[in-house]
Amino acid sequence: MILFLLKGLLRDPSRSVFPVITVTVGVMLTVVLQSWISGLQGELVKSSARFSTGHVKVTTRAYALEEDQLPNDLALLGVDSLVRTLRERFPGLLWSPRIRFGGLLDIPDSSGETRAQGPVAGFAVDLMSADSPDLRMLNLGQAVVRGALPTRRGEALLSDELARRLGVGIGETATLIGATRHGSLTTANFTVSGTVRFGLTVLDRGTIIADLSDVQSALDMDDAAGEVFGFFADDLYRDDIATRTANAFNALVPGKSDEFAPVMVTMRNQAGLGQILDVWEYLTGILVAIFIVVMSIVLWNAGLMASLRRYGEIGMRLALGEARGRIYRAMLAESLMIGIMGSALGTAAGIGVAYYLQETGIEIGSMMKNASIMLANVLRARVTAVSYVIGFVPGLCATLLGTSIAGIGIYRRQTAQLAKELQS
Amino acid sequence: MRILVAIVCFASLGLAQTPPGEAILKRVDQNMDSDTKVSVGQMRVKERREVRTIRMKSWLKGMTSSFTEFLDPPREKGTKMLKLDNQLWTYTPSTDRTILISGHMLRQSVMGSDLSYQDLLEDPKLVPAYEPAVVGEEVLQERPCWVLSLTSRGGDVAYHSRKIWVDKERFLVMKEDRFARSGKLLKTTLVNKVALVNGKWVSSEIEVKDALKTGGGTEFILEEVQFNVDIPDHFFTKAALRR
Numbered sequence: 016m017i018l019f020l021l022k023g024l025l026r027d028p029s030r031s032v033f034p035v036i037t038v039t040v041g042v043m044l045t046v047v048l049q050s051w052i053s054g055l056q057g058e059l060v061k062s063s064a065r066f067s068t069g070h071v072k073v074t075t076r077a078y079a080l081e082e083d084q085l086p087n088d089l090a091l092l093g094v095d096s097l098v099r100t101l102r103e104r105f106p107g108l109l110w111s112p113r114i115r116f117g118g119l120l121d122i123p124d125s126s127g128e129t130r131a132q133g134p135v136a137g138f139a140v141d142l143m144s145a146d147s148p149d150l151r152m153l154n155l156g157q158a159v160v161r162g163a164l165p166t167r168r169g170e171a172l173l174s175d176e177l178a179r180r181l182g183v184g185i186g187e188t189a190t191l192i193g194a195t196r197h198g199s200l201t202t203a204n205f206t207v208s209g210t211v212r213f214g215l216t217v218l219d220r221g222t223i224i225a226d227l228s229d230v231q232s233a234l235d236m237d238d239a240a241g242e243v244f245g246f247f248a249d250d251l252y253r254d255d256i257a258t259r260t261a262n263a264f265n266a267l268v269p270g271k272s273d274e275f276a277p278v279m280v281t282m283r284n285q286a287g288l289g290q291i292l293d294v295w296e297y298l299t300g301i302l303v304a305i306f307i308v309v310m311s312i313v314l315w316n317a318g319l320m321a322s323l324r325r326y327g328e329i330g331m332r333l334a335l336g337e338a339r340g341r342i343y344r345a346m347l348a349e350s351l352m353i354g355i356m357g358s359a360l361g362t363a364a365g366i367g368v369a370y371y372l373q374e375t376g377i378e379i380g381s382m383m384k385n386a387s388i389m390l391a392n393v394l395r396a397r398v399t400a401v402s403y404v405i406g407f408v409p410g411l412c413a414t415l416l417g418t419s420i421a422g423i424g425i426y427r428r429q430t431a432q433l434a435k436e437l438q439s
Numbered sequence: 440m441r442i443l444v445a446i447v448c449f450a451s452l453g454l455a456q457t458p459p460g461e462a463i464l465k466r467v468d469q470n471m472d473s474d475t476k477v478s479v480g481q482m483r484v485k486e487r488r489e490v491r492t493i494r495m496k497s498w499l500k501g502m503t504s505s506f507t508e509f510l511d512p513p514r515e516k517g518t519k520m521l522k523l524d525n526q527l528w529t530y531t532p533s534t535d536r537t538i539l540i541s542g543h544m545l546r547q548s549v550m551g552s553d554l555s556y557q558d559l560l561e562d563p564k565l566v567p568a569y570e571p572a573v574v575g576e577e578v579l580q581e582r583p584c585w586v587l588s589l590t591s592r593g594g595d596v597a598y599h600s601r602k603i604w605v606d607k608e609r610f611l612v613m614k615e616d617r618f619a620r621s622g623k624l625l626k627t628t629l630v631n632k633v634a635l636v637n638g639k640w641v642s643s644e645i646e647v648k649d650a651l652k653t654g655g656g657t658e659f660i661l662e663e664v665q666f667n668v669d670i671p672d673h674f675f676t677k678a679a680l681r682r
Contacts, residue, residue: 077487088486088487088488089487119544121536127536127537128537129539190534190536192544194547195551197484197486197491197550197551198547198548198550198551198552199515199548199549200529200540200544200547200549200556201531202531202533202534202536202538203534204534204536235514274487275488
């Protein structure tokens with residue numbers, strides 16, 4: 016029966032070509048858009064984890080409440096001991112104490128007077144320890160544009176754009192003007208060892224990266240850090256493990272009412288990231304639903320046209336005594352085959368386009384000049400396992416739905432009228 | 440009718456005894472005036488986690504020039520500040536850099552205290568900047584005080600309005616609330632102790648609280664003060680910061 020129907024479809028292209036093209040185009044668009052959203056989502060998660068949230072993060076309770084202000088006066092104290100504990104109890108994650116800070120970068124002239132000045136966002140990470148995960152997590156080696164990574168105390172990296180704007184070269188001195196954890200104005204001299212570019216506008220505008228111990232000294236934060244980031248070693252976020260880790264850590268911490276007690280938060284529960292990811296999940300669902308509805312309407316229309324064209328054929332089959340249900344099921348089976356063909360072709364085409372977008376990406380740097388979101392300048396699609404199957408959902412649903420609606424007409428045919436209809 | 444007349448007469452008598460706000464404010468300004476002043480004091484900054492004590496020595500010339508050197512804690516020792524008219528520089532020995540405090544840096548607190556650099560730059564003379572109005576009388580720390588409401592005359596001031604409590608006899612500001620244009624309270628000052636030095640009343644313990652900051656406020660304690668001391672002119676130059 017299936018072979019019979021398949022031969023019918025292949026030998027009569029007018030029954031299959033238009034529906035297959037419709038399904039192919041719809042499925043291709045679904046696959047490309049799903050891959051694109053997946054790429055954006057992956058990029059946001061990766062960038063946020065590396066620079067802003069970690070996969071989990073430990074701060075004081077008070078810091079967590081005002082985190083967007085980078086309140087280093089509420090930083091964790093006794094960080095060395097805390098990090099040791101975290102490494103012992105949760106060895107599955109890589110732990111990295113960090114300080115994020117803001118300030119002004121002042122470039123002196125030969126007489127020590129200000130030559131250029133600009134605002135900076137600062138990251139203090141462990142650049143000197145051999146077992147520090149930060150070099151890999153921040154991808155610093157590949158981000159270097161000029162010069163080299165710091166190898167000595169007192170050296171720092173500047174974002175390349177900032178260094179060019181301030182006219183500061185490799186080996187020159189830059190003075191950080193910031194605030195200590197007590198709120199006092201502080202200044203600290205750094206030697207520029209290199210410049211970096213991350214491909215993230217929000218960071219490339221004006222960033223200084225220095226060794227944790229230098230910044231601790233500059234900001235009067237000895238054995239203190241604003242945050243301790245935890246990363247899964249394979250750089251893939253898993254919410255279930257992160258949640259279990261956070262719950263286990265928080266259960267260990269006594270003094271729930273102490274605002275300076277440490278608290279661990281998962282990436283999903285930071286900076287509204289969970290809501291953003293949820294919205295994107297909904298968007299993907301809505302996208303697929305829209306394609307199902309639109310394609311169903313198109314295919315319903317195609318089914319109606321086919322019914323009109325096959326009006327005589329169906330009438331003849333009914334007149335010969337073929338049951339309405341059998342004809343209806345045969346049409347559904349035909350549409351299923353069309354759906355499978357269209358979905359397969361659409362998925363193949365969609366995956367091809369998505370791979371192209373994954374490799375080349377689309378440059379949006381010019382649109383991100385004032386952005387504050389951690390999103391790369393080049394947006395890329397990401398082909399995942401879901402990309403290979405998601406197109407079949409609208410592809411099959413739409414064809415079956417379209418045909419099932421159009422096929423209802425079969426049941427409206429009056430047997431008594433068939434002879435007259437066939438004569439005419 | 441007789442009662443009404445009596446009330447009016449009594450009220451007139453009361454008003455007659457109240458000097459106009461301008462006159463009170465002039466006396467307050469005069470009280471602060473001195474050719475030169477050298478003082479040693481400390482700030483006790485009550486943070487959310489701890490209390491920090493910072494000691495400093497200041498040299499003042501008139502109302503517009505001042506030089507401050509921080510003496511303690513060791514981390515801040517040697518840090519200096521120079522104010523000349525409406526410009527303020529700070530020098531940190533560890534970086535050997537002299538930085539002009541300007542723009543948004545002016546809003547930053549001085550050594551983490553409840554005072555901002557902007558507060559330091561404010562002209563302490565009130566008459567030129569504010570329109571005063573006497574709004575009442577109150578007894579504060581057993582001292583009878585005039586209560587004055589000051590509204591900016593429209594110049595460049597950090598606080599649009601202030602409410603001050605002025606000791607009727609010593610013409611010292613005993614308490615002060617500073618407000619933004621919106622009416623939001625920004626800062627409060629309370630004098631807890633006064634001292635008579637060379638025939639001049641000075642506030643020797645002041646509590647300042649930035650209403651927008653968490654923490655317990657900052658206490659300023661005057662340890663010693665000398666008036667009309669000979670201070671060489673080179674003190675009030677940028678070169679003095681690096682000495």
